[in-house]
Amino acid sequence: MPISSNVSTAGKSAAVSRSSSTTFQALLAMAFGLLIVGMAGFSHSEILHNAGHDTRHSNAFPCH
Template identity: 55%
Template sequence: MEQVTAISAVSVKGRARADVLKAAMLALVFGFGLVYATGFAHPNVLHNAAHDSRHALGFPCH
């Protein structure tokens, strides 16, 4: 006799939601890290490139 194990839709939905939440948090931390690192960068070229990009996106930087 063969047994078939059914996965409930609730556990799959909960797992998918947790995966989406993990990905969103990782993207948020990565994004804040990029803004912080480029905003306080010492080389003028990197800082100016980040500064111009922030203005182009409408991000208040000063």
């Protein structure tokens, strides 16, 4: 019996670790996306701003 107990505990630990890793990756991706959108949207460089603007329009995302 103790062997199966250890196996299920290890499985639960791996599931929690995988879940927290996935959550961290999702939050990191959202932060990176917001950083890119913010940099392109508020950029003083017209080329970068227009590239972000055209990308938003090509994805049917309203921006103004």
